[in-house]
Amino acid sequence: MTRITRHYVDVPLPDGQRRRVHYRMAGSGPPLLMVHQSPRNSGEYAPLMERWADHFTCIAPDTPGFGQSDPLPDIADINDFADALVDLMDALGLPACPAYGFHSGGIILVTALKRYPERFTGLAIGGYAIWTPQEMAVFGQSYLPPFQPSAYGEHLVWLWNRILEQSWFFPWFDVRDAARLPGAHADVARVDMAVREMLDAGDAYRAGYGAVLRAARDIPPPDAATPPVLISAYDGDPLQTHIDRLGDMPALWRAQKCATPADHQALSLDFLRALPQAAAVTPVQTADAGFVGIDTGDFCGLIHWRGDPGAGVLRLHAPGEELAAVPPAALAIDLPGHGLSDGWAGAAPTLWAPWQKVIDAVAGHFGIGDIRLPDTPKGDPALLFPDLSPDRYGTHLIRAWQIVRARHFFVPHHAVGAAQAIAFDPVHITPDYLAREHRALLRATAARALCEALNTR
Structure with missing residues (x-):
């Protein structure tokens, strides 16, 4: 089995301080940057990293405020998260390379590509949300309530049910038959993993998750010169219907619906392998933790x-x-x-x-x-x-x-x-x-x- 290693790297901040980032790595060969969805962490990519490590050096960081990575020092928008990702690439010593992101990880990557097109050779994205004003109004503040521990553990009852029911309804608080999801489950291991990830993030989850929910969904115009991008979504993914909302895209961008998560991953891997690749690198890591x-x-x-x-x-x-x-x-x-x-x-x-x-x-x-x-x-x-x-x-x-x-x-x-x-x-x-x-x-x-x-x- 492919071995996944774990590391820390310190990213310099403008004030001279440093922000610590935790990342997972697996494989050898050209680097592939992998950005997880919110409110998860890089651990969600472990099975995928084990498979894709035959083709890439997979590098999956915990985004700011999630997993074991420090949050951003100030209230941030999506541009700050995109900038933080490129700052991390600098700290790791990564050249321009391909990247993969799922859901909110894709939002961060597309924003980073628009701001720094020279840093990516292309992106494979799993689901890209294009919310209508009506949908955003439904989300409002209900989707991201404050999450603070309470003296007798009452917050834990809410958290377990919130994570459990987010596979039953979307958004999770919209308890109506019309909001039911087809993939409802009560998989204890999956729910517990997501609960633990939320416990690690704490109230900082609102900053990272909120940034991607509020981000502008401005796909570059058809005549824009950008690296190639593939957006795909499988049956049962709430964002599959959003493929039809993307509109006209640049010449090197394409979107595709597929049947299963395995189909999405196969499409993404084929696309990523066809992109220009960087030489293998040894990412930087800190000297006082690891x-x-x-x-x-x-x-x-x-x-x-x-x-x-x-x-x-x-x-x-x-x-x-x-x-x-x-x-x-x-x-x-x-x-x-x-x-x-x-x-x-x-x-x-x-x-x-x-x-x-x-x-x-x-x-x-x-x-x-x-x-x-x-x-x-x-x-x-x-x-x-x-x-x-x-x-x-x-x-x-x-x-x-x-x-x-x-x-x-x-x-x-x-x-x-x-x-x-x-x-x-x-x-x-x-x-x-x-x-x-x-x-x-x-x-x-x-x-x-x-x-x-x-x-x-």
Whole structure:
């Protein structure tokens, strides 16, 4: 299977600061830039990257404010997102190359192509929205309500149902038979993935999503000289009917309806491969954060790290947590099945030796001799870290929120009583603080196993 790697790059800002961007990469050969839809992140392209990596070096960034990329510093419109994309290409050292985008990713790319035609050899776009004034009036502010965490997790109930029902109705809040979509589903894995992506973006999703919804849909005139563009949309895509709204386009642009997502991807790949290609490049990445590939036999995958690689000190987080602010002169990692690191291929080990092998491999990679182990949580691992597998009704989200809130009041959190009460910092029970811990716990699929393994040291 093609290996997808993950990286960070810092993009300079006009004020001298830097905006950190996370991106995925796979394959070899000429570069292909891939821009995801909102409010998703580059992870949605993982299956496509694995297939297209035979032809390209696929580079898929998280757009500003989504995934693990910093948001833009100011309130932005679509031109700012297009400019940010080209600034990222500069930071990565990408020459003019082909690009692919789906839905709002296509809006960003078309805007970037109009502003910087010399930076692209062509675009393949999956669905291009041409909203009528009446449709935009329906969207209004209802499509992008504020998304702020609440003290008792009420926001999670809304989020689960909003993501679930967006495959039932379009727009998601228009609950009428006339607004039903043909591809309605209750696929727990798909809904949970999109929910987690929204949790990562937080309220910043409104900036990125709002920019593409408000963007002008001014297709260049027929006599415009631009690189080639293919726009295609498959049966069941809400934007397929918009193919008929595109009107006259430049000579090198074409639009096509097709039957299935696979047909759309095949059309796009053939089109992209026929475009002028750039020479292979090695994209730039930051020196103080990233992902390192580790293979110990028991574990094979990427380990997320941040800090000073030359510090000589490796700090490890506790079960159910992830790397946080890294103190000076230290490097921290997310252990397997935690944070942004990959999980174990099978069941996470409950003995310490396999975990120690991963830690030693990371320490050896960076030449670190001082390893700081976490404290072992007090309590029964099965009760400390119950099963939080996603379920049809999203109750795992609420269970996780109750855990991270209760553990600030009692140790262990599952034993509520005067004897277990602990002092707490009011800052630690603010919704924003709990939201960070909640995301970490949801990502910690190996928390119970790590807790049990620590007990065997």
